[in-house]
Amino acid sequence: MEVIRLDKISLWRRTQEEFSYDLKKTFLSILEGKYRKPVKKLILDNIDLIVNSGEKIGIIGANGSGKSTLLKVICGILKPTSGLVRVRGKIAPLIELGAGFDPEISVMDNIMLYGVLLGFSRTEMRKRVNSILEFAELQDYALIPVKALSSGMVARLGFAIATDAQPDILVLDEVLSVGDESFKNKSQQRIEKFWNENTTILVVSHDLKFIEKTCNQAIWLDKGKIKFTGSANAVVECYLQTVNKADNS
Numbered sequence: 001m002e003v004i005r006l007d008k009i010s011l012w013r014r015t016q017e018e019f020s021y022d023l024k025k026t027f028l029s030i031l032e033g034k035y036r037k038p039v040k041k042l043i044l045d046n047i048d049l050i051v052n053s054g055e056k057i058g059i060i061g062a063n064g065s066g067k068s069t070l071l072k073v074i075c076g077i078l079k080p081t082s083g084l085v086r087v088r089g090k091i092a093p094l095i096e097l098g099a100g101f102d103p104e105i106s107v108m109d110n111i112m113l114y115g116v117l118l119g120f121s122r123t124e125m126r127k128r129v130n131s132i133l134e135f136a137e138l139q140d141y142a143l144i145p146v147k148a149l150s151s152g153m154v155a156r157l158g159f160a161i162a163t164d165a166q167p168d169i170l171v172l173d174e175v176l177s178v179g180d181e182s183f184k185n186k187s188q189q190r191i192e193k194f195w196n197e198n199t200t201i202l203v204v205s206h207d208l209k210f211i212e213k214t215c216n217q218a219i220w221l222d223k224g225k226i227k228f229t230g231s232a233n234a235v236v237e238c239y240l241q242t243v244n245k246a247d248n249s
């Protein structure tokens, strides 16, 4: 069964966002003669992709080729400039953990807020709060504002919320390591469990051995385009051959 479909996805971004949004800075940079007009760059270039239920897909490619951007488009964190994204089922985005939190409100309120963002109802989230706090080991922090947590605690909270319910689709940026040693083990176990089940998984990684070992399919992204797709072994081999050839020439 098809669970993700991307139809002709393209995404443009400004390369100098800071200039266009900070008026004072823009003004100063004009005075100093340093102002450059924001340049737009094509980050994803006409991507078509179909993912079926239960597939484990590795996404590889050079730095800046658009891998994280592609994941964010699939999760709905970024809207493509053109094209269609269709996703069926609950998605657990394990990327930029905690980026959606409001630092001023309590851990408990953030759990509710984030859960609703992920598509769960408030009633459902109310039932989940305790198990989330327990997994994140933050029971004593329920009423404390998120800004008072350490960055590791914030990541733990983000991980616990996204994975508390069994997701249909798991999206991971880089092999995940969250929190201290004991939490790392706990979170890895939870991910391994999803890996062994029918969960659809998309993972970005530079660890090609890991991709070969854990994924059945792979996608090689190159300058925002899908260069090659197929079995994980074939894609990794093709990628390595091309990279090595470029190094030797």
Ligand SMILES: Nc1ncnc2c1ncn2[C@@H]1O[C@H](COP(=O)(O)OP(=O)(O)OP(=O)(O)O)[C@@H](O)[C@H]1O
Pocket (backbone or CB within 6 Å): 013, 014, 015, 017, 043, 061, 062, 063, 064, 065, 066, 067, 068, 069, 070
């Ligand atoms: N917030 C942003 N604003 C503008 N451009 C961005 C932003 N984030 C990323 N980009 C640009 O988008 C392109 C793709 O970035 P992306 O993070 O998707 O690459 P990646 O393949 O995941 O790279 P890496 O392997 O280094 O993690 C890069 O050229 C980057 O400069």
